[in-house]
Amino acid sequence: MRVTARRNWQKFTLPAKAFHLLGLFLLRRTFGQQIALFCRAIASIFSRNRSLKTDSRNIIMQTFFTGVEVFPVLFVVATLFGAITIIEAMSMMGRMGFSDFVGSMIVIVTIRDLGPILTAFLIAGRSGSSLTTYIGSMVINYEVDALATMGVNPIRFLVMPSLIGGCIAMLIMNIFFSASAICAGFLVTKSAIYLAGITGVSADMTNIQLTWSYLSTEILNAIDLSDFIFIIVKPLVFGAIITTNACYQALNIQRDVRQVPKAVSRSVIKSFLYVVVADMVISTFYFVDYMKNLKQLI
Amino acid sequence: MFDEALRMEDIHLAYRDLVGAMFSKPRMLGYFRGVEMDPQKELISNVNLSVKRGETICIGGPSGQGKSALLRIIAGLTRPTRGNIYYFGEFIPPEKLTALEVAKRQVGMVFQNGALISNLRVRDNIGLPLRYHKMGSPAEIDEKINMAMDLMRVRDEADMFPHMLSVGMQKRVAIARSWAMDPKLLLMDEPTAGLDNYNRRNLLPLIDNMRTLFKTTIIIVTHDLMISKELDCNICFLHRKTLTDPKPFEYWLNTDSEISRELFRDLRNSG
Numbered sequence: 073m074r075v076t077a078r079r080n081w082q083k084f085t086l087p088a089k090a091f092h093l094l095g096l097f098l099l100r101r102t103f104g105q106q107i108a109l110f111c112r113a114i115a116s117i118f119s120r121n122r123s124l125k126t127d128s129r130n131i132i133m134q135t136f137f138t139g140v141e142v143f144p145v146l147f148v149v150a151t152l153f154g155a156i157t158i159i160e161a162m163s164m165m166g167r168m169g170f171s172d173f174v175g176s177m178i179v180i181v182t183i184r185d186l187g188p189i190l191t192a193f194l195i196a197g198r199s200g201s202s203l204t205t206y207i208g209s210m211v212i213n214y215e216v217d218a219l220a221t222m223g224v225n226p227i228r229f230l231v232m233p234s235l236i237g238g239c240i241a242m243l244i245m246n247i248f249f250s251a252s253a254i255c256a257g258f259l260v261t262k263s264a265i266y267l268a269g270i271t272g273v274s275a276d277m278t279n280i281q282l283t284w285s286y287l288s289t290e291i292l293n294a295i296d297l298s299d300f301i302f303i304i305v306k307p308l309v310f311g312a313i314i315t316t317n318a319c320y321q322a323l324n325i326q327r328d329v330r331q332v333p334k335a336v337s338r339s340v341i342k343s344f345l346y347v348v349v350a351d352m353v354i355s356t357f358y359f360v361d362y363m364k365n366l367k368q369l370i
Numbered sequence: 371m372f373d374e375a376l377r378m379e380d381i382h383l384a385y386r387d388l389v390g391a392m393f394s395k396p397r398m399l400g401y402f403r404g405v406e407m408d409p410q411k412e413l414i415s416n417v418n419l420s421v422k423r424g425e426t427i428c429i430g431g432p433s434g435q436g437k438s439a440l441l442r443i444i445a446g447l448t449r450p451t452r453g454n455i456y457y458f459g460e461f462i463p464p465e466k467l468t469a470l471e472v473a474k475r476q477v478g479m480v481f482q483n484g485a486l487i488s489n490l491r492v493r494d495n496i497g498l499p500l501r502y503h504k505m506g507s508p509a510e511i512d513e514k515i516n517m518a519m520d521l522m523r524v525r526d527e528a529d530m531f532p533h534m535l536s537v538g539m540q541k542r543v544a545i546a547r548s549w550a551m552d553p554k555l556l557l558m559d560e561p562t563a564g565l566d567n568y569n570r571r572n573l574l575p576l577i578d579n580m581r582t583l584f585k586t587t588i589i590i591v592t593h594d595l596m597i598s599k600e601l602d603c604n605i606c607f608l609h610r611k612t613l614t615d616p617k618p619f620e621y622w623l624n625t626d627s628e629i630s631r632e633l634f635r636d637l638r639n640s641g
Contacts, residue, residue, distance in 0.1 A: 105396065121502055123501075126501065213488070214485040215485050217485065218487075219487070220393075220446075220447065220468075221477070221479040222499040223474060223551075225470055229502070319394075323394035
């Protein structure tokens with residue numbers, strides 16, 4: 073049978089052969105296989121075995137699994153990170169004479185770029201790794217094989233809920249991150265200024281005019297529509313990358329317990345890499361936007 | 371042809387293909403790979419087997435001969451390097467031969483370690499495939515689960531997690547889970563391995579019940595040769611990479627072949 077298939081392949085016309093070879097080239101690479109896994113997971117949503125009740129329960133459980141347990145750490149990181157950004161922006165920008173750009177600085181750093189990336193890192197480190205361990209140990213214990221022999225598609229049963237749940241959790245966590253970075257970060261900055269004032273580290277600190285109305289007005293002036301679009305697009309892309317990568321690395325384990333920790337570290341490190349690359353690609357939008365504006369000015 | 375449950379023609383399996391289906395990779399990748407023709411690198415070569423409907427057959431042989439690999443080929447988890455497999459007279463071409471496709475033909479498999487889903491209770495483990503395939507209303511599914519648990523006598527453990535059960539019970543739950551799917555062909559990998567004599571004596575009548583009541587075709591891979599005597603079925607051996615013809619237990623006991631000398635010596639001496 074295999075022989076006939078090869079003969080068919082030799083009968084292809086030249087463009088078909090080139091297309092075939094290109095497809096094989098892509099699918100032999102890890103990247104191509106991950107994209108194929110993502111597409112199969114998305115396609116499996118519409119499979120014959122769909123049932124709204126079970127699927128939504130799985131997805132909600134996965135969202136909680138991804139999001140809730142990472143929340144305390146994420147809140148602390150976001151608050152301190154927001155405080156650092158506000159302090160740096162206030163002190164640096166004022167010294168350089170760009171006091172009007174404090175709001176844009178905060179928006180660019182927290183909302184636009186580092187917020188989604190830090191959230192993605194935290195979720196990859198905590199939920200991506202646990203997802204890889206969970207599915208990887210199922211592979212080792214033949215549970216995935218057992219699912220397949222029962223006719224339960226492992227991609228539908230394991231990958232699809234974690235993919236969608238991961239994306240939803242990532243979106244919610246990113247909004248939480250931005251909100252707590254600005255709001256709680258403001259409170260922490262304010263209390264830091266107050267503490268510095270009463271302990272006498274620097275008596276001039278109390279002269280810094282940091283009020284909520286000033287900060288919020290600056291931020292609201294700086295934010296525009298593209299930020300609102302990207303605050304939705306970026307977490308969805310990052311969440312899809314992290315969960316697909318984690319599931320791929322787990323399903324790729326070859327019946328060897330020692331492969332599980334290796335797969336976990338690969339999952340986390342590669343998620344970091346892919347997230348930064350995807351962020352770079354998405355950020356070129358701003359560059360194009362800037363160039364367009366520049367042309368109009370000239 | 372029509373009373374045939376399974377026919378394997380000229381099955382070859384190279385060591386390289388032993389890893390089996392990886393759900394991370396598209397299945398066509400293995401299909402377009404070059405074919406390994408070196409007999410030295412083959413674990414199984416030239417296996418032919420034909421099983422009738424309702425028949426029970428044992429596959430025996432010393433460990434390390436690829437018995438479990440053969441069963442994984444039948445279940446579709448491993449793609450054979452060469453060869454054709456017919457399920458109930460229907461040929462599945464190699465590019466479509468996956469476990470999911472085979473499972474659609476109502477082929478069930480019981481793994482050596484049970485392979486229960488460890489975060490689900492026994493009840494949900496049995497109900498998982500039924501609910502996934504929407505085989506009936508919730509009440510019907512509950513009834514089916516209870517029937518399966520009664521058949522395998524695990525009703526008292528319905529709300530336990532697999533790690534709370536003994537190995538024998540896990541195996542019985544796994545058999546119940548396969549039975550609940552109404553398989554026409556059931557593959558069992560070492561159903562009695564790791565069981566004490568008492569549990570083993572309990573398990574065999576259960577298999578026998580299933581065979582007589584539901585006309586299930588059963589293929590048992592085992593190194594426990596007495597099973598074939600107790601179930602009164604034919605046994606064939608995976609010997610020197612190929613499968614011998616199925617013959618009754620007494621034939622192997624009395625004949626003077628290499629297999630009989632190696633495997634039946636103790637049984638003969640003990641009478």
